[in-house]
Amino acid sequence: MSIKKAISQDISLDGVKPAVTKEQIVESISTIEKSAGFLIRIAELTVFEELYKRFKGGEVSIGEFTVLRAIGLNPNLRQGVLADALHIKWPSMTKMVNSLELRRLLKRVVPLHNRRSIELVLTPEGEAVVAEYAPEFKNAETEIFTTLDDEEYLQLENLLRKVAGWPHK
Amino acid sequence: MSIKKAISQDISLDGVKPAVTKEQIVESISTIEKSAGFLIRIAELTVFEELYKRFKGGEVSIGEFTVLRAIGLNPNLRQGVLADALHIKWPSMTKMVNSLELRRLLKRVVPLHNRRSIELVLTPEGEAVVAEYAPEFKNAETEIFTTLDDEEYLQLENLLRKVAGWPHK
DNA sequence: TATTGTTATACTCTATAACTATA
């Protein structure tokens, strides 16, 4: 149930005055939301829930799609570098890459000049999966950010880049 | 290892030309980051990692602190309303509240006018925990958002509110 | 019959440390 639905139901509960009024909730929100860190968490969950709807039951998870797309954009990206860039722990990345390799969506390549390292490339099947789900991802984004106009979207993007330590304007 | 360290190590690897150059990484970042949804995820992980450092080994987890603080700000908040507001599933909230109640940090109160519902209030011990960790949380925020000036911080806050569907300007 | 919360189960994700192979 959504917070909005919960609130509207609460304030009309059986005609009895509720313990928590809409005004109290909004007040609490105003207080809690002073923390941008908290808001990032809530926004992230909002994004996840929207993406989850579109990816569940599909061929790849949201995380797997993100990894595959990153590899598609950066063929021969080193596994550890990719893990660090996406904030995925190395053991988790190993497991994910194992699974994706078993499903023939990517290949591990060991370069001659440094046989400790592993580079990742998509198979044609992997590229097909990226192509298939990219529109879903895009549509989810459109849905998530409907409340922002173009300028606000770009502003948000740039501010988040700064927070994450990525290149920005 | 941080992405920056990984990159700097990679490009100077044994004096051998690496398969992935810094320029390629930056290029990939520029492409991937077109997605604000993805960036919210990365920013959220950045926030989490900073908070995690400060909360690990402590009396409460980050999630528990967030719940306790919300209850402190909103005494007698209904359990389900709180769960929805924080995007925590009801079964998870039940388990967390069980644990917090066992540790005497909060109390469940069943109101007379609706004995299905459960209201939450902090115990004095719970209030002490909130008071103890609130500065840690604040300091983490300061650390996380050093790259933003005051105006940018407020902008980010407002944009995230819009995305999350919370009240905004 | 709808609401509120709990239980049970299975699954994913994560953190951590110990390990192998290579440089």
Place this chain on the structure above:
DNA sequence: TATAGTTATAGAGTATAACAATA
């Protein structure tokens, strides 16, 4: 000795459905 990745393990968090109590 340092780097790159893997394995093993234990814990936290989540989704889902079935359940009980109350309205």
